[in-house]
Amino acid sequence: MAVGPGTLPDFFPVAGIKLGIASAGIKAPGRKDIVVFELAPETRVAGIFTRNQFCAAPVVLSRRHLSEGAPRYLLVNTGNANAGTGERGLSDALACCDALAGRAGVSVAQVLPFSTGVIGEPLPVSKIIDALPEALAGAREDRWQEAASGIMTTDTRPKGASRQVDLGGHTVTISGISKGAGMIRPNMATMLGFIATDARLTPDVIQALASELGETSFNRITIDGDTSTNDACMLMASGQYSGPEIAADSPLLPALREALKDVYLELAHAIVRDGEGATKFVTIDVAGAATQQEALDVAYTVAHSPLVKTALFASDPNWGRILAAVGRAGIDDLDLNALEIYLGDVCLVRSGGRADDYTEERGQAVMNEEEITIAIDLKRGAIRETVWTCDFSHDYVTINAEYRS
Amino acid sequence: MAVGPGTLPDFFPVAGIKLGIASAGIKAPGRKDIVVFELAPETRVAGIFTRNQFCAAPVVLSRRHLSEGAPRYLLVNTGNANAGTGERGLSDALACCDALAGRAGVSVAQVLPFSTGVIGEPLPVSKIIDALPEALAGAREDRWQEAASGIMTTDTRPKGASRQVDLGGHTVTISGISKGAGMIRPNMATMLGFIATDARLTPDVIQALASELGETSFNRITIDGDTSTNDACMLMASGQYSGPEIAADSPLLPALREALKDVYLELAHAIVRDGEGATKFVTIDVAGAATQQEALDVAYTVAHSPLVKTALFASDPNWGRILAAVGRAGIDDLDLNALEIYLGDVCLVRSGGRADDYTEERGQAVMNEEEITIAIDLKRGAIRETVWTCDFSHDYVTINAEYRS
Structure with a gap:
């Protein structure tokens, strides 16, 4: 059951953000379970993560990599949360990042991993690594719709939002996808959100927006109060739009914030509407x-x-x-x-x-x-x-x- | 549904504590819905009450009366919680206490009211007052079993515990009853506990025991986290046993505390076992x-x-x-x-x-x-x-x- 219509929007591609999809066969053969975001070199990334102390290995690693360098890839798998897996979980997540980094010619710290699915089972590392060529080869800017389905676990429907707004004569595009239906189907946990824009943002502005907007949307929804071990919500800004860089004092910032906030809220609300058993x-x-x-x-x-x-x-x-x-x-x-x-x-x-x-x-x-x-x-x-x-x-x-x- | 056997114990009467039962017809004609505890003059009373800010009128009044004087009567009704009733609720509860005080020849502050049942409906004052003669006339020390049923709301079974222990050559009796199944059937809320002993306790000892034992039993059980507006747990000590008064440094205190703790825990656990829908x-x-x-x-x-x-x-x-x-x-x-x-x-x-x-x-x-x-x-x-x-x-x-x- 779910509340309200569940149709995906027509996604606007975001210049500089490509999406690759693949089947690693983690849960079921043929199901799309790998999504790779490939970010243009100038892209800035910021995000918020679960506050659960038992945070999963990919959360630990994404936080660490985010603090070390300029991310170029986000690697998302469903079917396995790589949580409650101890030291092995960390080395497994690192192995996946390393394989992607080697194949793409970037450093391992430029890859952020995200996992969702069963808790406590070892990550199927070789299956994931084997699926990377397919994901990388097919990376394009127009695959948001497939990505929305590719990050689902127990969701009954894919979730997305997309906007274009005029920012002082420059068109800005924002597209995003989310998944999750509460902590929810316990072992199939996790709330994930990925929001991309082609706006150019200073490091402090993207960090402030990711914190503020994540806090007032994804951190304000609750199905059953059970915070997942793997929650993450990432904001990516490729900087490829035609306008100027937006700093904290930019007159363009308020309108951009409003547009981003709309997308964040729509994605967060979609998770509640798809809450397990939800009728209201x-x-x-x-x-x-x-x-x-x-x-x-x-x-x-x-x-x-x-x-x-x-x-x-x-x-x-x-x-x-x-x-x-x-x-x-x-x-x-x-x-x-x-x-x-x-x-x-x-x-x-x-x-x-x-x-x-x-x-x-x-x-x-x-x-x-x-x-x-x-x-x-x-x-x-x-x-x-x-x-x-x-x-x-x-x-x-x-x-x-x-x-x- | 409920967990474990639901049989009442054989209650030991507690010297100095009489129980009167009556039908006021609050919920259904003929159902026992009034329980009056009649306490011998020397009885000391202490208790703990709900921490819900929307505490019901009887909770406000019981707290006040307890601070003012030596209680001689506890007046319990089921079927109506007299909660969410504003100023009228207070005057209604006071009117019931006043009627009982007048009939029994004590001051109004010597009557402590307790209510459980529907929230937000006016207390049927005249029905309660009309039932008082029956309750007072029939007050006896051996009616614990009927009282256990008389304080039930949505409970599927009555709850009681009773012990006799030897305290330095003197037999001490403890009997108690409880009701509740969580906040539970929301409008039929409330957890109540009434524990009586014939031990003689100093004021500081009874207060300490009521706080400590209530805290580690009734305040450590939870069905759904929804604290009721009317929760109360009272300890009465009639002082009619053959032993000495028990002060904080009495060598008899540890054994008495253990026996009381057993009764408190048994009564509190009985509420969990009867939790709504409980199977574990x-x-x-x-x-x-x-x-x-x-x-x-x-x-x-x-x-x-x-x-x-x-x-x-x-x-x-x-x-x-x-x-x-x-x-x-x-x-x-x-x-x-x-x-x-x-x-x-x-x-x-x-x-x-x-x-x-x-x-x-x-x-x-x-x-x-x-x-x-x-x-x-x-x-x-x-x-x-x-x-x-x-x-x-x-x-x-x-x-x-x-x-x-």
């Missing part, structure tokens, strides 16, 4: 917080509450569950009489109890929708944060209880 | 932590992980899910190569990956049991904490998605 796309909007932390604490407590999530599945306007989740979010001096909770535009809670003008009929009308917003105004300050999640259905239990790797 | 009783044991907080963070992250819980439901020894949960528990400098994770006596994770001697067969054998221990040794220090939880089944979703108050 839910926006949790917390306003009036005194600090960012308390806004996020409240938002995630509501987003992770099994009782709220099962009520959403049942289309049940069960305001008591939302109220109880807000109350246990860890804010000691909440003003219960001041805060307000809305379901869509219907006020549920005001003056410490059910709003006087609330009726089940009005709550039910909002709950019947496929896309639902729960808005909480804490009335303590000016900070606002939004997270996105889905409901908790029978299919979630079925998928996660019956799955065996 | 799971102990999460975290050792080798540097601080209590990090031990609890790891334990609760594992206990609340939907992926771990669905794997438990499926009897799936999915060590990758446990490892990933430990990794995201928020400890920044975990030594991944040092820590160890066990399922029963089978080592799952060692040296940063799957243990060399682990086999699926050995893991599966442990997972097939109805009672399972997940033990995590962080190898960082000497602190150890244990929490108890249950699995996450189809029935959990069914119960919480299909329930409408």
